Amino acid sequence: MIRFVIQRVLLIIPTFLGAALLTFVLIHAIPGDPVQMLLGEKVIDPVRHQELLAQIGLDKPLPIQFVDYVWNVLQGDFGKSIQSKESVLSDFFQLFPATLELAFCAMVFAVVIGIPAGVLAAERRGSVYDHTLMGAALTGYSMPIFWWGLLLILFFSLYLGWTPVSGRIDLDYYFEDGTNFMLYDSLVSGQEGAFASAVSHLILPTIVLGTIPLAVIARMTRSAMLEVLGEDYVRTARAKGLSGFRVVGIHALRNALIPVVTVIGLQVGTLMAGAILTENIFSWPGVGSWLVNSIYQRDYPSVQGGVLLIAGFVILVNLSVDLIYGLLNPRIRGRR
Amino acid sequence: MSEAAKTAGTIVATPAPVLTPRREVWLSLKSNRGAMAALILILLLILCAIFAPLLAPHDYAAQNVDIALTPPAWAEGGNSSFLLGTDGIGRDILSRLIYGSQFSLMIGLIVVTLSLTVGVLLGLVSGFHRGTVDTLIMRLMDIILALPSLLLAIVIVVLLGAGLANAMIAVAITNIPHYARLTRAAVMSELTKDYVVASKVAGAGTLRLMFKTVLPNCLAPLIVQSTLGISSAVLDAAALGFLGLGAQPPTPEWGTMLADARQYIDSAWWVVTFPGLAILVTVLAFNLLGDGLRDALDPKLKR
Numbered sequence: 001m002i003r004f005v006i007q008r009v010l011l012i013i014p015t016f017l018g019a020a021l022l023t024f025v026l027i028h029a030i031p032g033d034p035v036q037m038l039l040g041e042k043v044i045d046p047v048r049h050q051e052l053l054a055q056i057g058l059d060k061p062l063p064i065q066f067v068d069y070v071w072n073v074l075q076g077d078f079g080k081s082i083q084s085k086e087s088v089l090s091d092f093f094q095l096f097p098a099t100l101e102l103a104f105c106a107m108v109f110a111v112v113i114g115i116p117a118g119v120l121a122a123e124r125r126g127s128v129y130d131h132t133l134m135g136a137a138l139t140g141y142s143m144p145i146f147w148w149g150l151l152l153i154l155f156f157s158l159y160l161g162w163t164p165v166s167g168r169i170d171l172d173y174y175f176e177d178g179t180n181f182m183l184y185d186s187l188v189s190g191q192e193g194a195f196a197s198a199v200s201h202l203i204l205p206t207i208v209l210g211t212i213p214l215a216v217i218a219r220m221t222r223s224a225m226l227e228v229l230g231e232d233y234v235r236t237a238r239a240k241g242l243s244g245f246r247v248v249g250i251h252a253l254r255n256a257l258i259p260v261v262t263v264i265g266l267q268v269g270t271l272m273a274g275a276i277l278t279e280n281i282f283s284w285p286g287v288g289s290w291l292v293n294s295i296y297q298r299d300y301p302s303v304q305g306g307v308l309l310i311a312g313f314v315i316l317v318n319l320s321v322d323l324i325y326g327l328l329n330p331r332i333r334g335r336r
Numbered sequence: 337m338s339e340a341a342k343t344a345g346t347i348v349a350t351p352a353p354v355l356t357p358r359r360e361v362w363l364s365l366k367s368n369r370g371a372m373a374a375l376i377l378i379l380l381l382i383l384c385a386i387f388a389p390l391l392a393p394h395d396y397a398a399q400n401v402d403i404a405l406t407p408p409a410w411a412e413g414g415n416s417s418f419l420l421g422t423d424g425i426g427r428d429i430l431s432r433l434i435y436g437s438q439f440s441l442m443i444g445l446i447v448v449t450l451s452l453t454v455g456v457l458l459g460l461v462s463g464f465h466r467g468t469v470d471t472l473i474m475r476l477m478d479i480i481l482a483l484p485s486l487l488l489a490i491v492i493v494v495l496l497g498a499g500l501a502n503a504m505i506a507v508a509i510t511n512i513p514h515y516a517r518l519t520r521a522a523v524m525s526e527l528t529k530d531y532v533v534a535s536k537v538a539g540a541g542t543l544r545l546m547f548k549t550v551l552p553n554c555l556a557p558l559i560v561q562s563t564l565g566i567s568s569a570v571l572d573a574a575a576l577g578f579l580g581l582g583a584q585p586p587t588p589e590w591g592t593m594l595a596d597a598r599q600y601i602d603s604a605w606w607v608v609t610f611p612g613l614a615i616l617v618t619v620l621a622f623n624l625l626g627d628g629l630r631d632a633l634d635p636k637l638k639r
Binding site for chain 2: 019139295
């Protein structure tokens, strides 16, 4: 087991270096003078220009610059944002809770609906339920979520007026020294209506971001359940006279969940990509909309740092899923 | 004598029509109602793209502020000349959607062709020359897969500059690993089989083994993946268009149209609704067909 853990941990190093190389190339391939970019419109003489270039380390050979870059990143130095003049890392972590909160809610939504839907479809295989649910799942899987978001806003926010159009909470509420996890902040603040406001802002983005993972989980649960329901021990459990609920809900589901858990873990990448679109639609102040905004503003240090941080997060989550899977399923440990 | 041969021929032929593998797949696909509906939809879409100039009632780029934001024909204030209404600068939405099908199909085809070609080549090389080359290629594929595809596509577009061509390249790159992995896995399982060994013994060179002997037998998973790949390409390219990084206005690409439509969300629902519906239906059709093809080509997976 320890060998397995070490092997998996070591395997993420090349992946991380690859992601770093990608973002490094990104910042260097962008046309334009980096010194000029930092200075804005100011004109400077060539000597001073050279000095500044040396100051930010851009006069060294590229491989050395890459090593420097990785070294800085490992120490948590992701450079300074051109827009905010703050360190990219602090900008990122200022906004990351918003994305995390949204992604977490979306995942809960997807799991809570997706697993029962998959179980139901598998149990009633070939029935109207099965066809309807799987048709819906395929539609969800094919959904352009940026349009789905607009459609939900159109109906629930503008037509029915039930939910707010954008943001995380009404402007009336403000939390000093908050964690920036709005549900938590609004709950502990004790301000009347704050929590309800935060929840109402979360509903539509959660549905939009959760739609594709929901469809994937439902489909995966169904096929895993179908496999398990054909096993001998399920027949034994039925033969013993256990109720249908016990057989399906406890005996079968527990074993069907192993592949489902893996799929859930792998959806984190999808969630991060989806967050870019979802946050954009709902003006959700998370890292997704920040990243897109940085692209529009040509704030390349932020783009570079943001991409690497998100990639690092996804890589770490995937590693954890891998390790948990190895823990749950001893057979996987022996394999490479 | 010829008489005898003819009779012999008919006798052999009559008992049961020969079920070639291709025919078998077709029959299985034909019995799948969803896949057949998808196939018909896709054919309609292709016709739509080919005959766009004939089908479109108006010039897709013609602006006319006087008729801006005309509702669809059936809604109050609608005009039967503009079946699905007009957008913010008076362009006919139906005509733009019809021309948009050209872009979506082109995006799907080009992206899949690019990623399929590169992916298959990498997979073949990887599968044939194990060792360092294999490790290098597969590590690279792992890196690409580890990054969320839209994020990677955004990075590449930022690098290359916004635009439809660059968006297609970006989406193609993010899709390469799927084909490379599939090909490598299929090659590795085929390489141990007798027919490949026989071919090798008969003196076939590596290239011949790769493309003539092994590749044709790895096609099934690649066909399925390519069909599903078209849908994800259409979706991702539309997402990039929506973010302003893909096709640029006034191109009638569906994602770009949606980006443009956002400002009218509280005044003109039709501008927002129809382009997205077109994306959904197209993507859904290719996914349905892909699922059907998978069931038909690999009955083991059928559930």
